[in-house]
Amino acid sequence: MIETHELTKQFHDFLAVDEVNLSVDAGQILAILGQNGAGKTTTVRMLTALLNPTRGWARVAGYDVVKNGHDVRSSVGVLTEQHGLYMRMTAIEYLDFFGQVYSLSAVARKMRSDHLLEYFGLAEAAHRRIGEYSKGMRQKLALARAMMHDPGVLLLDEPTSAMDPESARLVRDEIARLKSSQRTIVICSHNLTEVESLADQIAIIYRGKILLQGTLEEMKRNVLGAPEYEVKFSADWDATGFELPQGVDLLSRTATSLKVRVERPQESNPQILQALSAKSASVMAFQEEPRTLEQVYLKVMAEAKGRENVQ
Amino acid sequence: MFSKLRLVWLVAGRELKDQFRDWRVLAPMIILIICFPFLMNEFAKQTVDFLNQYDANLILDRFVPFSIMIIGFFPITISLVVALEAFVGEKERGTIEPILSAPLDNWQLYFGKLLVGVATPLAASYLSIALYLILVTRQDLNMPSPMVMLQLFLLTTAHATLMVSAAIVISVQSTSVKAANLLASFIVIPVALLMQGEAVMLFWGNEQVLWLAISGVIIISLLLIRVGIAHFQREYLLGREIDSINLTWIWRTFWKNFIGGARSFGDWYGRVLGSAMRRVAPAIFILALIAGVSTWMGYDWIMNNISQVIAKASPERIEKIEAGIRQMPDLSNLQGSISAPFLFLNNTRAVAFIFFAGLFSFGVLGILLYMVNIGVIGGLYALFELLGMRPLPIFLAGVVPHGIFEIPALMIGSAVVLYIGAVIVTPQTGKSMGEVILELLADWTKIFLGVVVPLLAIAAIIEAYITPGLLLSVMAK
Numbered sequence: 001m002i003e004t005h006e007l008t009k010q011f012h013d014f015l016a017v018d019e020v021n022l023s024v025d026a027g028q029i030l031a032i033l034g035q036n037g038a039g040k041t042t043t044v045r046m047l048t049a050l051l052n053p054t055r056g057w058a059r060v061a062g063y064d065v066v067k068n069g070h071d072v073r074s075s076v077g078v079l080t081e082q083h084g085l086y087m088r089m090t091a092i093e094y095l096d097f098f099g100q101v102y103s104l105s106a107v108a109r110k111m112r113s114d115h116l117l118e119y120f121g122l123a124e125a126a127h128r129r130i131g132e133y134s135k136g137m138r139q140k141l142a143l144a145r146a147m148m149h150d151p152g153v154l155l156l157d158e159p160t161s162a163m164d165p166e167s168a169r170l171v172r173d174e175i176a177r178l179k180s181s182q183r184t185i186v187i188c189s190h191n192l193t194e195v196e197s198l199a200d201q202i203a204i205i206y207r208g209k210i211l212l213q214g215t216l217e218e219m220k221r222n223v224l225g226a227p228e229y230e231v232k233f234s235a236d237w238d239a240t241g242f243e244l245p246q247g248v249d250l251l252s253r254t255a256t257s258l259k260v261r262v263e264r265p266q267e268s269n270p271q272i273l274q275a276l277s278a279k280s281a282s283v284m285a286f287q288e289e290p291r292t293l294e295q296v297y298l299k300v301m302a303e304a305k306g307r308e309n310v311q
Numbered sequence: 312m313f314s315k316l317r318l319v320w321l322v323a324g325r326e327l328k329d330q331f332r333d334w335r336v337l338a339p340m341i342i343l344i345i346c347f348p349f350l351m352n353e354f355a356k357q358t359v360d361f362l363n364q365y366d367a368n369l370i371l372d373r374f375v376p377f378s379i380m381i382i383g384f385f386p387i388t389i390s391l392v393v394a395l396e397a398f399v400g401e402k403e404r405g406t407i408e409p410i411l412s413a414p415l416d417n418w419q420l421y422f423g424k425l426l427v428g429v430a431t432p433l434a435a436s437y438l439s440i441a442l443y444l445i446l447v448t449r450q451d452l453n454m455p456s457p458m459v460m461l462q463l464f465l466l467t468t469a470h471a472t473l474m475v476s477a478a479i480v481i482s483v484q485s486t487s488v489k490a491a492n493l494l495a496s497f498i499v500i501p502v503a504l505l506m507q508g509e510a511v512m513l514f515w516g517n518e519q520v521l522w523l524a525i526s527g528v529i530i531i532s533l534l535l536i537r538v539g540i541a542h543f544q545r546e547y548l549l550g551r552e553i554d555s556i557n558l559t560w561i562w563r564t565f566w567k568n569f570i571g572g573a574r575s576f577g578d579w580y581g582r583v584l585g586s587a588m589r590r591v592a593p594a595i596f597i598l599a600l601i602a603g604v605s606t607w608m609g610y611d612w613i614m615n616n617i618s619q620v621i622a623k624a625s626p627e628r629i630e631k632i633e634a635g636i637r638q639m640p641d642l643s644n645l646q647g648s649i650s651a652p653f654l655f656l657n658n659t660r661a662v663a664f665i666f667f668a669g670l671f672s673f674g675v676l677g678i679l680l681y682m683v684n685i686g687v688i689g690g691l692y693a694l695f696e697l698l699g700m701r702p703l704p705i706f707l708a709g710v711v712p713h714g715i716f717e718i719p720a721l722m723i724g725s726a727v728v729l730y731i732g733a734v735i736v737t738p739q740t741g742k743s744m745g746e747v748i749l750e751l752l753a754d755w756t757k758i759f760l761g762v763v764v765p766l767l768a769i770a771a772i773i774e775a776y777i778t779p780g781l782l783l784s785v786m787a788k
Binding site for chain 2: 012045048050051052070071073074076078080081082083084085086088089097098100101102103142145
């Protein structure tokens with residue numbers, strides 16, 4: 001697991017990461033979102049014991065990143081922003097080299113590299129020099145390197161950015177599998193759809209500070225307000241005398257539709273349906289208005305920039 | 312331990328394999344290894360033939376050791392590029408982060424790179440030398456003696472270690488390969504100058520001095536390796552990406568350390584300077600011991616080497632030397648040049664020179680200069696004794712009055728150099744090499760301005776206005 005407390009990193013006059021508090025359990029995925037230069041990579045580098053925090057602390061896989069840097073690095077698999085491949089090596093040599101660095105036995109190295117190359121569709125190119133690989137193949141190989149020693153914690157920076165949809169799906173499936181086998185995973189990504197489908201927790205970071213953190217549902221509720229529902233009728237409907245239950249706000253109404261905001265959907269939605277039924281409304285559809293992570297992210301960022309402009 | 316060393320070899324092995332797959336590294340090395348022995352051989356022959364036309368009476372055999380040294384040196388300079396880009400090259404190619412994120416200790420990474428950095432140029436040098444030796448045997452030239460061969464072997468190894476260890480320090484501290492290559496001249500030029508001196512020793516045939524040179528080069532190499540490891544920080548390899556000199560930050564860091572938060576001059580003198588002096592105190596103690604040893608060495612050297620010269624000298628010659636010594640304190644006719652300001656500037660320059668010599672050699676050259684300066688006192692004492700003069704009263708009158716200020720000034724000034732060397736080779740957690748050097752420069756400046764300069768000023772006044780009178784009165788007796 002990963003736990004940080006007021007994790008801060010300052011480079012001379014530049015505050016790169018400002019009092020970041022994170023807690024990711026085994027079997028959970030945390031996605032860190034933010035603009036380029038927001039502090040995502042610096043946070044990940046502190047979690048990999050590459051950078052020492054200026055203040056605060058972090059524990060990764062039970063080890064303190066400052067006191068037990070070597071143990072942290074042994075327990076973590078990292079996919080870095082730049083893939084860091086040795087272009088004159090072949091994929092099999094490359095994975096074998098890192099397998100040796102992580103002190104895997106020859107048998108384990110062979111098994112792991114064969115499995116990962118096969119899984120990511122690189123088996124045929126295993127004996128080709130990495131310099132001849134496409135961008136997507138290189139990213140897959142870098143990911144295979146991060147997973148080579150089957151680490152308990154994975155820190156993945158843009159894991160699918162250069163991949164075709166098929167490969168990206170393959171990677172997402174593997175990440176989901178790792179999550180179900182109790183790995184702790186942190187993903188830094190700009191792909192919000194991917195984050196929505198994978199992350200248990202999301203943190204939005206801006207200028208080193210976490211602006212918002214929580215599950216996707218919590219974020220939607222906190223940023224965009226209570227969920228909104230649209231009721232569609234198959235015929236014109238007379239709303240005279242129709243009253244909405246308590247905790248439900250009317251947003252708009254036409255002859256064939258109704259839009260409401262519901263504070264407590266579990267309690268209020270059956271009541272709405274009952275009330276509509278009592279008024280003999282011919283309900284054709286009752287659905288939640290789709291609200292995306294993108295809306296949350298853009299609103300949070302706009303608010304942050306707005307506050308900054310005021311200051 | 313074996314498993315830890317295995318990782319060093321793993322890092323080196325990967326690097327080596329990578330290198331041998333790059334024809335841009337291989338091709339020049341192979342060409343140099345093969346061509347240079349032939350070129351050197353022909354050059355030596357032509358030089359001897361040419362000079363002998365003008366009755367130089369040179370023998371080609373004398374050129375063999377020199378040629379071996381040069382042949383050994385050139386492949387090192389070319390393959391230095393491998394060491395220079397060891398870390399900064401990986402940083403530029405973006406391959407450094409995965410390897411830094413791996414469970415490798417700093418020393419394993421460092422020695423892995425160092426090993427391959429030294430092994431490649433050395434293999435090239437040895438191969439080139441071997442080829443040249445084959446040429447030598449085919450020309451009926453005399454091979455150098457086994458002792459000279461051993462010295463040449465050690466010299467080549469020491470040069471490679473020195474240059475590569477310096478190149479790796481540069482590689483760790485540089486922000487781009489371009490900057491590292493530019494800084495390489497700071498390695499090649501001093502080593503080339505050093506080799507000129509070594510060449511003189513080879514032609515001169517002074518084996519003893521050559522052994523000293525070999526030892527010196529090995530010591531500096533080991534210190535450079537120590538500096539490299541001490542200042543190897545993953546953070547700085549990843550953090551610094553811009554090649555610019557931040558003069559404002561440099562000045563601010565220096566000034567902050569120089570002032571040390573002092574509120575007044577008295578506060579600065581008492582607290583800030585006092586704290587710097589306490590840090591240097593162990594080094595002052597060591598230099599006091601070195602002073603004792605140096606004085607004895609100076610005394611002993613003169614007693615052993617000059618006594619025979621004096622014994623062979625005619626009584627007239629001795630008389631002349633004695634007269635010269637008796638006239639020395641009379642500065643009346645030299646007042647224009649040997650004045651208090653002259654003495655002050657001269658001594659200040661000596662302390663500053665010790666500082667600069669020490670700064671570029673981790674204190675080693677600075678301390679050697681200090682030993683020479685102090686050794687002169689013992690030497691003079693012995694000389695007076697050999698000339699039959701009473702040295703003690705002369706010393707009490709001629710050295711002690713200004714010496715009680717001048718010698719501590721020299722000792723403290725040199726102690727700071729030793730302290731700087733010791734700090735540079737010691738790991739400083741959380742500080743970049745630049746920060747460490749600026750802090751040390753601030754400490755040196757504090758002590759130089761606050762202690763050394765005032766002591767030298769007092770010493771110069773006493774030496775110019777009091778010492779001559781005292782010395783004359785002693786000499787007259």
